[in-house]
Amino acid sequence: MLYGDLLLHTADDLSAGGPTAQVLDGYLDDRLATGLALRLLGGVHAQALSGGAPALAAFYPSTGGIPEQAPGSPQTWAAFRQALAEHRADIRSWLGHPPQTNEVGRAAALLGGLRHVAAETSLPVRLVEVGASAGLNLRADCYCVPGPAGRYGDPRSPVVLADGWQGDAPPESRIEVIERVGGDIAPVDPLTKDGGVRLTAYVWPDQLDRLERLRGALRIAAQVPADLRAEPASATLARMTLRQGTWTVLWHSIFRQYLNDVQRAELATGVAELGAAATPQAPFAYLHFEQSRAGGCRVTLTTWPGGWRRVLGSAPAHGLPVRWRVAD
Numbered sequence: 001m002l003y004g005d006l007l008l009h010t011a012d013d014l015s016a017g018g019p020t021a022q023v024l025d026g027y028l029d030d031r032l033a034t035g036l037a038l039r040l041l042g043g044v045h046a047q048a049l050s051g052g053a054p055a056l057a058a059f060y061p062s063t064g065g066i067p068e069q070a071p072g073s074p075q076t077w078a079a080f081r082q083a084l085a086e087h088r089a090d091i092r093s094w095l096g097h098p099p100q101t102n103e104v105g106r107a108a109a110l111l112g113g114l115r116h117v118a119a120e121t122s123l124p125v126r127l128v129e130v131g132a133s134a135g136l137n138l139r140a141d142c143y144c145v146p147g148p149a150g151r152y153g154d155p156r157s158p159v160v161l162a163d164g165w166q167g168d169a170p171p172e173s174r175i176e177v178i179e180r181v182g183g184d185i186a187p188v189d190p191l192t193k194d195g196g197v198r199l200t201a202y203v204w205p206d207q208l209d210r211l212e213r214l215r216g217a218l219r220i221a222a223q224v225p226a227d228l229r230a231e232p233a234s235a236t237l238a239r240m241t242l243r244q245g246t247w248t249v250l251w252h253s254i255f256r257q258y259l260n261d262v263q264r265a266e267l268a269t270g271v272a273e274l275g276a277a278a279t280p281q282a283p284f285a286y287l288h289f290e291q292s293r294a295g296g297c298r299v300t301l302t303t304w305p306g307g308w309r310r311v312l313g314s315a316p317a318h319g320l321p322v323r324w325r326v327a328d
C-alpha cells in the first residue's frame with residue numbers, strides 16, 4: 001500500500017494547497033490516460049534514487065530503505081512532502097514526459113515465441129522490435145527462464161524470469177540472435193545513468209522482483225549491443241529487409257494500443273509486405289505480446305512463407321507467468 005497511502009496524502013495536500021499543488025500547477029486538466037499520478041510518483045522516486053531525497057529513500061525498498069509499518073505511513077508521507085517542496089522544478093520536469101517503462105518480464109512471452117520460430121526452421125535470427133523503449137528485451141535470449149514448464153538459458157544470467165512459463169513448454173530449440181535492431185518514438189538509452197534512473201523510477205519502489213529484473217537487464221544491455229533508434233514504427237518497418245539464411249523476426253509488446261488507426265494500418269501493411277517477400281531460405285516471423293479484446297494479453301506468432309498464425313499463450317500485462325496453450 002506504499003503508493004496507495006502516498007496518493008491519498010497527496011490528494012489531501014493538493015486540496016489544502018500544499019507542495020503537491022505547487023508541483024502539479026498547470027497539469028491538473030491533463031487527461032486521465034496520460035498517467036499524471038505515475039509521472040508525479042516517478043519524478044519523486046527519481047529524487048530518492050539519485051540521492052536527492054535521503055529521508056524518503058530511507059522508506060523506499062528500491063533504495064535499501066525499510067517500509068514504514070504505521071497505518072497510513074505518516075513518516076513516509078512527511079519525507080515525500082519534503083521531496084516535493086525541495087525538488088519542485090526537478091519533479092515538474094518529469095511531468096512533461098509520458099511514463100516510460102521497459103518491462104523485462106515480457107521477455108518470457110517473447111522468448112517462448114522465439115523458441116517456436118527456431119523450432120520451425122533452425123536458422124540464425126535477426127531481431128527487430130518496434131516500440132522497444134530502451135531495447136532491453138532485444139537481449140531476451142540472454143535471460144534465463146527456469147521452472148517446471150521447460151527451461152531456457154543460463155541460471156547465472158543477471159535476469160532470471162522465475163516461474164516464467166506454465167503449461168506446455170515451448171519446444172526445445174536453439175536460439176542464435178545475430179542482429180538486434182529497435183525503434184521507439186521516445187527511446188531511453190539504457191547505457192546512461194539518466195536512462196537507468198528513468199526506467200527504474202517508473203517501477204514502484206516496493207516491487208522488488210521487477211526492480212531486480214530491470215537492474216539485471218541493464219547490466220546485460222551494457223554488455224550486449226543493440227541498434228536502437230528514435231523513430232516511429234513505420235520508419236523501422238521501412239528499413240527492414242529479409243536476408244537469405246536467416247530468420248527475420250519482428251516483435252512488439254504492449255505497444256499496439258498506443259497506435260492510432262493510420263499507424264495500425266501502416267504496421268499491418270508493412271508486416272504483409274514482409275510476409276509476401278518471405279521464402280523458405282529467407283523466412284519472416286511476426287511475434288507479439290499484446291492486450292486481447294477478450295481480456296489479458298496474448299502471445300501471437302505468424303510465420304511466412306505460408307502466413308501460419310497461432311496464439312501460443314497468454315499472460316498478465318507484465319508478462320509473468322506465461323501460460324502456454326495446452327496442446328489439444
Ligand SMILES: C[S@@+](CC[C@H](N)C(=O)[O-])C[C@H]1O[C@@H](n2cnc3c(N)ncnc32)[C@H](O)[C@@H]1O
Nearest residue numbers: 101102103131133184185186232233253254258
Ligand atoms: C508500454 S511501452 C512498452 C515498451 C516495451 N515494448 C515493453 O514491453 O516494455 C510502449 C512503447 O511504445 C512506444 N511507442 C508508442 N507509439 C509509437 C510509435 N508510433 N512508434 C514507435 N514507438 C512507439 C512508446 O514510446 C513506448 O516506449
